[in-house]
Amino acid sequence: xxxxxxxxxxxxxxxxxxxxxxxxxxxxxxxxxxxxxxxxxxxxxxxxxxxxxxxxxxxxxxxxxxxxxxxxxxxxxxxxxxxxxxxxxxxxxxxxxxxxxxxxxxxxxxxx
Amino acid sequence: xxxxxxxxxxxxxxxxxxxxxxxxxxxxxxxxxxxxxxxxxxxxxxxxxxxxxxxxxxxxxxxxxxxxxxxxxxxxxxxxxxxxxxxxxxxxxxxxxxxxxxxxxxxxxxx
Numbered sequence: 767x768x769x770x771x772x773x774x775x776x777x778x779x780x781x782x783x784x785x786x787x788x789x790x791x792x793x794x795x796x797x798x799x800x801x802x803x804x805x806x807x808x809x810x811x812x813x814x815x816x817x818x819x820x821x822x823x824x825x826x827x828x829x830x831x832x833x834x835x836x837x838x839x840x841x842x843x844x845x846x847x848x849x850x851x852x853x854x855x856x857x858x859x860x861x862x863x864x865x866x867x868x869x870x871x872x873x874x875x876x877x878x
Numbered sequence: 879x880x881x882x883x884x885x886x887x888x889x890x891x892x893x894x895x896x897x898x899x900x901x902x903x904x905x906x907x908x909x910x911x912x913x914x915x916x917x918x919x920x921x922x923x924x925x926x927x928x929x930x931x932x933x934x935x936x937x938x939x940x941x942x943x944x945x946x947x948x949x950x951x952x953x954x955x956x957x958x959x960x961x962x963x964x965x966x967x968x969x970x971x972x973x974x975x976x977x978x979x980x981x982x983x984x985x986x987x988x989x
Contacts, residue, residue, distance in 0.1 A: 854921075868920055
């Protein structure tokens, strides 16, 4: 079993729909990251969370530490949101930054 | 700051040749990471440095891979000799206080 699981693997939505991508993890973490990988390959960091909720524009990320679960929401989705969204966790090893463990990503396609 | 800068963006080389990938992290960041991305295995951590010191290189696949960080503003990942199975996109990332920023990646093709 992977230490970081994402669902769904693929997601197709119509423009304007509300989108949710889920991430569950099984290891101790100091932080959870949501990354966006554009079709061209570049990776952008969207959020880093250790508790609660963060919002940036139409993107909202939440984390529940007790349940070891995080969600990424996109409101009023747009075709330009089409990308692969990757959940990653920073492991909590003895207080060091540790390394990032990645989920396999969710490929989102938003149709006009 | 221009972000994390990697070079080259694309590299095509013949099997057996030495390949050197370069990374310039964001100024002031104290961690630097090298990742490899393939369709089969997704993103994998190869090695990371803290304040220029290698901390964990357990992800480096073989002795053919080596990485250095001679100073805070430069790191290299070297593959010698290269093999076709090394073909992948190699990402460098730097971070401070946990937030990681990725370079655009180097797409390596070994033929």
